[in-house]
């Protein structure tokens with residue numbers, strides 16, 4: 330008995346195919362794709378695989394529910410860095426196409442240090458700021474506030490926009506570039522206050538958080554709401570088009 334077990338064990342250890350033998354036996358065409366010994370069987374890098382696995386879900390849902398997908402890509406404006414493109418489907422006019430993620434500061438809160446050389450600080454009409462920078466001190470502050478405000482295992486905001494794989498695929502509004510000659514604005518910013526009665530279970534998808542913790546229990550209801558900024562399409566936007574906003578909106 331010991332002999333055939335050992336022989337079976339040895340054959341199993343020598344088995345080199347991807348599929349188990351009982352599947353391979355059922356397949357007539359057993360053409361081999363050989364991978365040299367000592368090399369790794371990788372056609373595309375791990376990072377590319379991970380990117381597809383992690384991002385696919387969000388984009389699929391976006392396409393099914395909203396009828397379009399947006400993604401960050403190299404801008405069509407030379408030297409402008411990255412931008413946001415409609416990559417699938419079509420955005421009808423007056424549709425929420427992106428959100429502006431980040432930490433929310435009231436005008437009296439300290440943002441000077443974080444704002445130095447930071448092109449991602451958005452200023453609302455009433456002087457509230459949203460820091461949408463996903464790097465350096467801005468990123469540390471957002472993560473710190475997110476950790477502070479979570480309630481046990483329950484998250485009160487989304488942190489995945491700080492990575493290349495946002496769970497909420499709308500949270501890329503900070504990458505929308507400014508309009509220029511030949512690239513007129515096709516989206517515009519709109520501010521919205523999330524009130525305290527917003528469903529708790531959905532807060533984990535919001536890519537925004539308060540800088541200060543104590544104001545959320547303030548007697549003044551205006552300090553308890555969370556400011557979010559969305560980008561709305563000004564016209565129908567087709568797949569392949571880049572989004573452009575007007576950074577210099579004058580509200581009279």
Ligand SMILES: C[S@@+](CC[C@H](N)C(=O)[O-])C[C@H]1O[C@@H](n2cnc3c(N)ncnc32)[C@H](O)[C@@H]1O
Pocket residue numbers: 404406407408409410411412448449503504505506507508509
């Ligand atoms: C909020 S960020 C937008 C995302 C940025 N393109 C990136 O790759 O990180 C603003 C910065 O983008 C660049 N930018 C935006 N619109 C531009 C334009 N029309 N022409 C050239 N650069 C632009 C400028 O460097 C600006 O400081």
